[in-house]
Amino acid sequence: MADHPYRGVQVALATQHGKERALAPPLARRPGLIIVPLAIDTDAFGTFTGSVTRTGTAAEVALAKARAGMAASGLSLGLASEGSFGPHPWLPFGAGGVETLAFIDALRRNELTLSAVSRRTNYAWHDVAANANPAPFLRRIGFPAHALVVRDGDGGVLASGVQDEATLARLAIPGTRLETDMRAHLNPTRMAAIRALAGQLAARLATFCPACGCPGFGMVDVARGLPCASCGSATQGVQTIIDGCNACGFQASRPRPDGLTAANPASCDWCNP
Numbered sequence: 001m002a003d004h005p006y007r008g009v010q011v012a013l014a015t016q017h018g019k020e021r022a023l024a025p026p027l028a029r030r031p032g033l034i035i036v037p038l039a040i041d042t043d044a045f046g047t048f049t050g051s052v053t054r055t056g057t058a059a060e061v062a063l064a065k066a067r068a069g070m071a072a073s074g075l076s077l078g079l080a081s082e083g084s085f086g087p088h089p090w091l092p093f094g095a096g097g098v099e100t101l102a103f104i105d106a107l108r109r110n111e112l113t114l115s116a117v118s119r120r121t122n123y124a125w126h127d128v129a130a131n132a133n134p135a136p137f138l139r140r141i142g143f144p145a146h147a148l149v150v151r152d153g154d155g156g157v158l159a160s161g162v163q164d165e166a167t168l169a170r171l172a173i174p175g176t177r178l179e180t181d182m183r184a185h186l187n188p189t190r191m192a193a194i195r196a197l198a199g200q201l202a203a204r205l206a207t208f209c210p211a212c213g214c215p216g217f218g219m220v221d222v223a224r225g226l227p228c229a230s231c232g233s234a235t236q237g238v239q240t241i242i243d244g245c246n247a248c249g250f251q252a253s254r255p256r257p258d259g260l261t262a263a264n265p266a267s268c269d270w271c272n273p
């Protein structure tokens with residue numbers, strides 16, 4: 001007997017960048033999905049080098065890519081990922097990374113997205129100057145396993161996917177900028193982050209909605225208002241986790257996983273204005 005309705009079921013993955021290598025193993029164990037990679041022109045949804053500007057949030061773009069894969073394959077399940085790297089208008093902090101994964105089940109009318117801030121991102125750049133040695137930068141970002149984009153002084157892309165010393169030596173003249181190539185197949189650090197997020201998706205899909213039985217029940221929101229340990233007034237701290245099902249709309253709240261029931265008075269507007 002199948003232990004999961006997705007066991008042995010195909011899911012379309014729109015990717016040009018070999019992401020099935022990161023996504024397939026975690027999802028193969030449980031729920032047991034079989035990834036069908038489709039060479040959709042995902043660059044049409046926006047590129048890291050800025051040659052195509054992304055429209056919409058990362059979640060919207062990931063869902064749109066997933067739909068494109070489903071349309072191209074005729075499959076009712078779709079999967080896609082989208083990365084955001086700083087400094088960037090979508091990110092409230094500096095050189096960070098956020099990976100977003102979208103999953104669609106058209107038959108059960110379920111759509112969900114998961115995001116994770118990658119604490120490990122190698123997004124960085126280096127301006128090439130005369131008499132300066134780029135070797136420490138190259139070591140730090142993990143060249144040549146991690147590829148580079150070379151830009152001219154005006155920001156135009158001279159080359160991307162650069163992974164060999166000879167090409168780099170020819171292009172990296174003073175006045176150019178070296179930048180990490182964030183496409184997943186050229187960036188093992190990103191691949192690891194996508195794989196970790198796929199593990200979260202696998203756990204999420206292994207959880208069934210208590211109301212309708214749809215796979216993918218899990219955290220959709222938090223309720224703030226954790227009471228201050230000293231005066232008891234509501235703070236901005238998270239009080240409960242809200243789990244939800246995007247197929248039927250059922251929601252249930254549960255306590256914080258860390259068991260914390262009161263906020264530090266230092267975070268209380270009343271005790272510590």
Ligand SMILES: [Zn+2]
Pocket residue numbers: 209210211212213214245246247248249250
């Ligand atoms: Zn449900």
Ligand SMILES: [Zn+2]
Pocket residue numbers: 228229230231232233265268269270271272
């Ligand atoms: Zn207080």
